[in-house]
Amino acid sequence: MARSDIRRWIENAVIFVLGIFAAVYIGDFVTFNCHLPPGRTLLSTINVKVFYMIPIKGGRFQVEEADPETQVCSNSLFSQGGYPPCWRTKNEKWVDLR
DSSP states (O other): OOHHHHHHHHHHHHHHHHHHHHHHHHHHHHHHHTTOSTTOOOEEEEEEOOEEEEEEGGGEEEEEEOOOEEEEEESSSSOBTTBOBHHHHTTOOEEEOO
């Protein structure tokens, strides 16, 4: 294989991956904003345990548990309507106080 063939193959692969990503994002955007499928709940509230990372001397951190918080999230793959997706919100537990 010549260098130009490899370069063309890599360029085509990058364009293909970016196209797939764009199609998935546009599909997620349309289904969220057009309320598809009908009856789907767009937003949910989740109780999240929060832990604070407090910097102390010597470059170390002290971890303290805070009261659970209620956060609003979107039932989508990506952030939509100004809210983070629920699958990501469930796993976010750290608040960094640096």
